Amino acid sequence: MSKKLTSVWLALTVVLVLVLAACGNKENNNASGSPAALESPTASAAASAEPEANAAIESLKGKKIALVMRFNTGTFSAQYVDGVKKQVAKYGGTVTVLASDNDLGKLAANLDSAVTQKFDGILIDHGDAAALTNGVNNAIAAGIPIVAFDSGLNAFEGVTNLAQNDQQLAEFTLEKLAEEAGGKGNIVKIWVAGFPPMESRQVSYKAFLEKYPDIKEIAAFGDASNPQLDTQNKLEAILKQNPNKGDITAVWASWDEFAKGAANAIKQAGRDEIKLYGIDLSDEDLKMIQDPTSPWVASAAVDPTSIGTVQVRYLYQKLNGDTTDPVVQLEPVFVHRDALPKDKVITTAELSQYVEGWGNSELGNTEYLKELEVSVGAK
CATH class of the missing domain: 3.40.50.2300 (Response regulator)
Structure with missing residues (x-):
């Protein structure tokens, strides 16, 4: 055998020995069972993230x-x-x-x-x-x-x-008012300036009057300082100024505190031909809407x-x-008396059973x- 061939075989032998040694080391490392050696980068990141998440919750x-x-x-x-x-x-x-x-x-x-x-x-x-x-x-x-x-x-x-989508709150109630009034009649608006939601509701109210020219506003007022009592007193005076059936078709109240005072005034005056439409809804309001003797027939609200x-x-x-x-x-959502049970009084906690979209957001x-x-x- 030539010296050249001998050198080649020696080189190949050295390479083979090195490969076998490397394989042996790899097997020994794997056999050690070290958690650090076995753990994947993803698992390691998840393990370190968990204490951080817990700390954030505690904070x-x-x-x-x-x-x-x-x-x-x-x-x-x-x-x-x-x-x-x-x-x-x-x-x-x-x-x-x-x-x-x-x-x-x-x-x-x-x-x-x-x-x-x-x-x-x-x-x-x-x-x-x-x-x-x-x-x-x-x-x-x-x-x-x-x-x-x-x-x-x-x-x-x-x-x-x-x-709240205040313009939609107003639109829901005003459109129902127009529908049930047949697109005509005289109405009273109870509203007060100076509050962002009220200003938004007024935008819809102006558009409503333009859309229904046969619906006329004959009076408008509102005071947020003592809303329920003030509304009742002022509406009582307006009812006396318009004593005949047909003089007032409906009342639109832009806040439930206004609506409660208006409902009391209409009911005490015996003007059961006048319908009341409000905005906002609480347990007290819902009870009044369910009362068949109440003029308040509908409201739009967020829970x-x-x-x-x-x-x-x-x-x-x-x-x-x-x-x-x-x-x-x-x-x-819009809530009308017609959607509510007639045989029992419910609360807002039960309202989602009758009105889709209410509560539990x-x-x-x-x-x-x-x-x-x-x-x-x-x-």
Whole structure:
């Protein structure tokens, strides 16, 4: 054999030995059974992410939330506040309600107080942009998240604004009024300026009058300070000025507190030919609509308890560091007496059995918020 051939065989032998040695090492490593050696990158990432997720959920517990309200009047507001409190409690937090008695100065002071007291998060109900500008800016500068309901704070970056589809609320009730009145007649409007949802409802009302030229507005009024009693007194006077059947076909009330006062006035005057259409719905309102002797026949609304629940969810998303939509719109439903049972009185908790789309919204809910509820409930 030549020297050249011998060299080639020696080289091949060396390569074979090295390959066999490498295989042996690989088998030994695999046989060691070390968890670190067996664990895949995906499994490792999942294992490290779990403690982080648990820590994030724990960090959301024990939050102090301020609810700054322009007014806290009537059963709609009561059910809304109940929705807020129950949802915050499910997340292991507490709520302090700061009501302002429809006083814009007090409203601004309450927001300032919430910032000064360093609440973890702030909810605003029926705020006013002009009155709250400084307070909102101070909250943003302090890193306190804000979610507002029906407050018109859209110009503030970082604030999430919940709003009912107020134009649709008005359209639902006004279209039913026109249908049941046969497209003609005299109506009374109860409405008040200065509130973002009211201004939106007025847009639909103007369009309604243009659409139905044979429907005439013969009177309009409204005062938010003492809405139920004030409405009753003023409508009683209007009824006396229009004493004959046919003088007034219907009354449109842009808020359920107005509707309750109007219903009392019409019923006490014995004017059962006049129908009443309202906006918003609470247990008290629903009971009145179900009463066959009541003039109040229909209303359009979003479940007030659900509003509070959804608002809290978005605040906790912010507390978790999520980026939330600047505007979240809540879609209303229309409730007419004809859709309700005749043999029993129901509450808004049972209304979903008769009116599709009512209550139990999943809007704003996330998997980690569901886990937070479970975690808090387990203790």
